[in-house]
Amino acid sequence: MSGYWSKVVHGLTPYVPGEQPKLPNLVKLNTNESPYGPSRKVLEALRAEVGDTLRLYPDPGSDKLRAAIAKRHGLKPEQVFVGNGSDEVLAHVFLGLLKHDAPVLFPDITYSFYPVYCGLYDIHYQQVPLNPAFEIDVADYLRPNGGIIFPNPNAPTGRLLALQEIERLLKANTSSVVVIDEAYVDFGGVSCVPLIKQHPQLLVTHTLSKSHALAGLRVGYATGHPGLIEALNRVKDSFNSYPLDRFAQAGAAAAMEDDAYFDAMCRKVIDSKARLVADMQGLGFEVLPSAANFIFVRFPGRDGADIAAKLRERSIIVRHFRHPPRISPFMRITIGTDEQCAGLVEALRDIVAAK
Ligand SMILES: Cc1ncc(COP(=O)(O)O)c(C=O)c1O
Numbered sequence: 001m002s003g004y005w006s007k008v009v010h011g012l013t014p015y016v017p018g019e020q021p022k023l024p025n026l027v028k029l030n031t032n033e034s035p036y037g038p039s040r041k042v043l044e045a046l047r048a049e050v051g052d053t054l055r056l057y058p059d060p061g062s063d064k065l066r067a068a069i070a071k072r073h074g075l076k077p078e079q080v081f082v083g084n085g086s087d088e089v090l091a092h093v094f095l096g097l098l099k100h101d102a103p104v105l106f107p108d109i110t111y112s113f114y115p116v117y118c119g120l121y122d123i124h125y126q127q128v129p130l131n132p133a134f135e136i137d138v139a140d141y142l143r144p145n146g147g148i149i150f151p152n153p154n155a156p157t158g159r160l161l162a163l164q165e166i167e168r169l170l171k172a173n174t175s176s177v178v179v180i181d182e183a184y185v186d187f188g189g190v191s192c193v194p195l196i197k198q199h200p201q202l203l204v205t206h207t208l209s210k211s212h213a214l215a216g217l218r219v220g221y222a223t224g225h226p227g228l229i230e231a232l233n234r235v236k237d238s239f240n241s242y243p244l245d246r247f248a249q250a251g252a253a254a255a256m257e258d259d260a261y262f263d264a265m266c267r268k269v270i271d272s273k274a275r276l277v278a279d280m281q282g283l284g285f286e287v288l289p290s291a292a293n294f295i296f297v298r299f300p301g302r303d304g305a306d307i308a309a310k311l312r313e314r315s316i317i318v319r320h321f322r323h324p325p326r327i328s329p330f331m332r333i334t335i336g337t338d339e340q341c342a343g344l345v346e347a348l349r350d351i352v353a354a355k
Contacts, residue, residue: 008120015116018319027316027343029334032155032184032294034213036268036337038251039261042214045254049246058246060237065249068256069221073193079223081232082252084243086183086207086220089232091117092239093149093203093222096231097177099123100146107136109327111155111181130154134288134296136161138169148173151181153189156321156332158290166192170199177228179203186211186266187273187335188291193223200225210293211266212255219244219252269293269335276333276341283348298329299352307331307351314347 002010018031037043066080073080083089094117098104101124106114108127118125128140134157141148148169153160170178182204185191193204203224209215222232236243244252255262273295277287280297288296298304308320308331319332335341 011119013116013119015113019317021317023315025315027336027340029336029340029344030317030319030332031215032210032292032334033215034210034265034269034293035335035340036213036265038213039255039258041258041261042212042251042254045250046247049250054246057242058244058249060241062244062249065219065244065253065256066221068253069223072256073191073223075193075196075223076226078226079196079229081222081224081229081236082244083220083222083236084240084248085209085218086181086205086222087113088218088243089205089220089222090114090179090181091120092232092235093177093179093205094118094123095121096235097203097228098147098149098179100176102144102146102176104147104149105141105143105145106149107154108324109134109154109157111151111183112321114149130157133159135159136165138165138172141169142172145173145176147176147179149179149181151183152192153184153187153291155184155292156294156319156327156330157288157296158184158292158294159288160189160291163190163192163195167195170195170202174199174201177201177203179205181205183207183210184292184294186262187269187293196224200227203228208252208255212252212262213265214251214255217248217251219248272338272341273335275338276335276345279341279345280348283345283352285348294332294334296327296330296332298331302329302352304329304331307348310351311344311347316344316347 062082065082066077069080070077099121103124103126105126105128108129131137180192196202203222205222207220280287285297285299304320308318321327
């Protein structure tokens with residue numbers, strides 16, 4: 001049947017999402033979801049959407065939601081773009097802002113969807129190696145480019161780049177767009193959204209999938225100068241004018257307004273992370289410093305894939321990446337509830353003891 005495919009499809013290397021197993025009773029620590037449910041206010045807002053208005057298309061501009069996001073960040077609604085998960089926002093960013101003659105730059109170890117978008121949209125890119133401590137070094141990005149993108153904290157390492165370093169990059173790189181993907185910033189980082197004011201080439205993306213516990217609703221957003229947002233709207237309205245349904249718009253707006261719940265859940269995850277890191281180090285694991293809701297760990301002399309497979313036999317799933325080979329000894333483990341973390345530590349204790 002592949003004879004029917006377009007040439008573009010033949011050339012694609014699609015992203016491989018983390019497994020979403022259907023098996024019951026798994027401890028799922030592989031895709032950085034929240035171990036807690038969303039705010040009750042979100043659930044109420046979703047219930048209120050069940051009714052006859054579902055026969056009508058949703059607001060194509062997601063105006064109420066954009067206003068709520070703008071308020072949260074001290075911005076104007078025209079500085080906000082929303083999409084069906086930040087993956088969709090990022091896809092529009094690559095096509096609308098990062099496709100130029102010069103290559104887009106991103107780290108060699110980073111969110112593995114970035115090269116996939118480049119493949120889809122035929123965008124020239126260069127991967128910039130992280131330094132030996134798995135950090136982004138801004139000096140490596142000070143060269144001609146068609147745009148720069150990286151997550152902060154980075155994924156899957158969890159390592160955070162200081163705000164002053166992002167400022168240094170922005171001061172030196174003014175003729176192409178710099179995208180900071182803040183999917184995980186709420187778990188220990190400092191957002192660079194306030195830098196948007198002085199730096200019109202800065203675009204910051206966020207997701208509600210992690211710190212707002214709404215991976216199932218599929219909402220992400222970008223903030224930046226209205227001129228950058230306009231480019232994203234032009235792409236969106238050439239692709240799908242209604243990317244967010246009525247539930248997504250209402251639920252996400254309610255999430256934006258419940259600061260107390262958001263703060264409490266982030267705090268819980270951050271505290272659990274500190275305990276888990278201490279326990280893992282106690283077992284002899286090396287843990288990279290993490291500002292995210294996951295940790296990146298290795299056990300000296302042991303293969304990450306092997307440990308991950310043994311965890312799986314005990315119904316605990318974590319994420320392992322084979323590429324690039326430098327990260328193959330590692331596993332990326334999402335911070336679960338304290339109970340889940342304790343179960344993980346017990347399983348690992350057995351696994352590392354039994355060579
Ligand atoms: C760095 C990074 N950016 C963006 C995303 C996409 O998030 P979503 O499409 O759920 O908003 C992820 C998801 O895991 C991620 O790790």
